[in-house]
Amino acid sequence: MMDAWDDYSEKVMDHYENPRNVGIVEKANGTGVVGNPACGDVMKLTIRVENDIIVDAKFKTFGCGAAIATSSMVTEMVKGKSLADALEISNRGVMEALGGLPKVKRHCSVLAEEALKAAIADYEKNRRDISPAA
Template identity: 50%
Template sequence: MTNTYSQKVIDHFRDPHNMGSIDDPDGVGEVGNLACGDLMKLYIKVKDDKISEIKFETMGCAAAIATSSMITDIAQGKTLKEAAKITNQVIADELDGLPQIKMHCSNLAAEALQKAIKDYKQKK
């Protein structure tokens, strides 16, 4: 665990993948808190029980943006069951770690995805 950002975090922060919204999403998950300075919205499209499209909108620090970008990479193409199992730790590991202070405040992506999946299931 370091106190600075890994190169991977910086790369995802500078050029985030799958940024934006989906006009007609099958599920939306929103987490975070304005007072904490982090807010994340995840949009998914589902086809044949798999995540066919995933996009994010995030306001937050580099860690918040990089974890958002990373989860869209990981979840893309996964079944809903597989996707729901993605943890914040997995995302942090895929980013070659996050500074300790960021582990709890800005690592929201897994929760957002679980909410999006739940939203999809409720709508169905």
């Protein structure tokens, strides 16, 4: 018998069932909130950056199984990465790391990429705001 689970790879289901890094990073210095409840998904990504390295990342997501799994995967992928390397992460990369997504769910991986970019932009903005102008 088939059910909704059959649409997803084992890796997606693992990240849906056992999501990594759920929550809010303590002393986060970058936050990205993207999506829209009216569209059925909202992701909040918080990061802690030290010396241009993302030392911690956590997420909270309202969304479908694919949205939760991509959120979880992106937090795993960015931890330990430099900001420059983190910005290289694309929705395609997140999707590939999850062993692919059903066609109608591919837009969910865009959410994770956008949340990451928004969190990094927020960090950059916070840094600019607190450091004196050169």
